[in-house]
Amino acid sequence: MDSPSHLRATAQAYDAVAVRYAELVRDALDGLPLDRAVLAAFAELVRTAGGGPVADMGCGPGWVTAHLRDLGLDAFGIDLSPAMIALAREAYPDLRFEVGSMLAPGLADGRLRGIVSWYSLIHLPPPEVPSYLAGFRRMLAPGGHLLLGFFESGGGPVAAFDHKVTTAHRWPIDGLAASAREAGFVEIGRMLREPCEGERFRRGRLLMRNGEHPG
Template sequence: MTEPSPLDTTRASYDTVAADYAVLLADEMADKPYDNAMLTAFAHLVTTGGGGRVGDLGCGPGRVTAILRDLGLTAFGIDLSPGMIAVARETYPGLDFAEGSMTALDLADGSLAGALVWYSLVHTPPEQLPVFFAEFHRVLAPGGHLLMAFKVGDECVRLEQAYGHAVKLDVYRFVPDAVADMLVKAGFRVQARLVREADQWEKTPQAFFLMVKPEAR
């Protein structure tokens, strides 16, 4: 019998937890001033750069997609998990959500003014990050912005219980300097980096990177 791939187990785990995840994290952003400040800066840069479509890549139940909309962006969400997409569509019927993989986005080259990657690479081994970064670079227009949030560290933690359910998830923490180096090699220019200390239930510091895809010269 063939073992399921990490992609399959991640999808299955999030399908299992989708409804409870959405309820438990519904108000998670309410008391996170630094996180919200980075989202606001991202929205300002996209808007003043001329606007356009913004993809929330790995959107989960859509709560941050809705924040982007409230900040004035033309936002939509993509997620690997059909269960998460179903919850997002029910919760935010005015927004567009679609199933998809961040390694092969069903988006044209240069079609996005902005891309948000909000903790959606936490199940990706560090050595695989360049594949994702290349895809983000492909779909962003020149001058487009990328905002990425991730957990800081250099280890992997296996989760077998989460949000009241049995799951099989490897959670990776990344070294900010290593991530910055990979982003630069993928063609991005880092505009801002914020690392804040762990807050509330968090176990590690949290990092936020704001990047731009440079215009062609």
Template structure:
């Protein structure tokens, strides 16, 4: 686990500025993503953690929807960019595999395409952490790319990197979420647009009230 976390942290820090510039207006062209985020915002009651927040664009979007939201990212470079771009919000460095957050205090968790660098064997531990930090009745929204393959890249955004992108079948992710103690609320599977290689999945799940 340490090896992939280290390479992921270093790679995203290397490309943080370039990625932030490219992703700056990404949600403007994603109506289905905005719709799922709006539903999430309507259902959530309490503070929200945007885990794997990157440059903070989606964190800021949820804030505009009225949520009390903060961001956490593995990459110090991404956190620095997010803090500069959104100084009115809170961003910290951390890992989804071991969150420095108290148990049962959050109304919502967002993992918006932030599990894509996590190997499938480590997803149960990550989902268990999501479940741990959510209060009873809390909601989790996940976005991810659909396929059954891992793609390794050594160059991205004009720099040398070492990143694995894991594309998951929805039925596997749904099964792992149920095993972690979540109940499915809604699923959206859509076809790729002109900028994407594969189908996209959004899953909204809930931690039971007891």
């Protein structure tokens, strides 16, 4: 079955800029201490819960996947863009990367201990986001953790904007948190940070737990 048109368009857009994009983001976390802190908190929660596989959904060229590995996680990446996955495999040959959709990565339900979606839900049509959050919950083991990174709308409604690669959306942090709760997640914490130099929008981070607790 063919992918929906917006998924094909997103993959093609990232294929077209893959090399340049990889160059821009490869060392991006070096200058973002708050982002590193959120990723470190996520990693500690996963490790404390016993560890296990963690999926970087929409991994692009693999920079966040590699950072999660360096934080002690059993991380692997999934992305729609074959060009991005090729670059990730070249840069990090010790890690696993697969071409695929965030909703259909070929994983059994309840297998993952963590999911990171770092600026990947932003390209979905907003009405589809709840189904992706529900899919993340199905893939997570009871008590597994989810970290969402996204552009925040400043408290206003969901808003499309001219992302440099392809159409994207800014989300109100309360609205995205509510969608995650409706999908069965429990909020652990959140962070808003103001734009750094060269950034246009405020950034949001939501740290959630699968509401099903281990038996």
